[in-house]
Amino acid sequence: MKNCIFCKIVNKEIPAEFVYEDEEILGFKNIHPEAPIHFLLIPKRHIVWKDEFDEEDLTLLGRLLSTAKKISKEKKVFEACKLIFNVGKTGHITHIHVHLLGGWGEEKIPKYNV
Numbered sequence: 001m002k003n004c005i006f007c008k009i010v011n012k013e014i015p016a017e018f019v020y021e022d023e024e025i026l027g028f029k030n031i032h033p034e035a036p037i038h039f040l041l042i043p044k045r046h047i048v049w050k051d052e053f054d055e056e057d058l059t060l061l062g063r064l065l066s067t068a069k070k071i072s073k074e075k076k077v078f079e080a081c082k083l084i085f086n087v088g089k090t091g092h093i094t095h096i097h098v099h100l101l102g103g104w105g106e107e108k109i110p111k112y113n114v
């Protein structure tokens with residue numbers, strides 16, 4: 001989508017510090033981190049929240065979560081991390097994305113932070 005900041009990152013029109021990339025999914029550091037580790041994972045295809053996802057979108061959403069788990073293991077934050085989807089009027093970016101937050105250490109995990 002033309003004016004979508006995440007599509008621009010996918011198309012390398014806006015720079016980002018990538019932490020993961022495959023054919024369908026891109027992971028990069030949030031430029032305004034809310035945690036010691038704060039990555040964003042997005043499908044490369046512009047998908048927005050809707051009531052009924054088609055099968056292809058659902059598969060991609062599942063892959064997004066399994067990729068988040070894989071990255072959290074690689075970064076050694078899997079034992080204490082959060083995966084967060086912002087949905088509806090919580091933000092200005094409609095392109096589906098999952099926040100991966102971690103790195104606080106188990107005793108210091110905030111209840112809410114995004």
Ligand SMILES: [Zn+2]
Nearest residue numbers: 004007046095
């Ligand atoms: Zn987009």
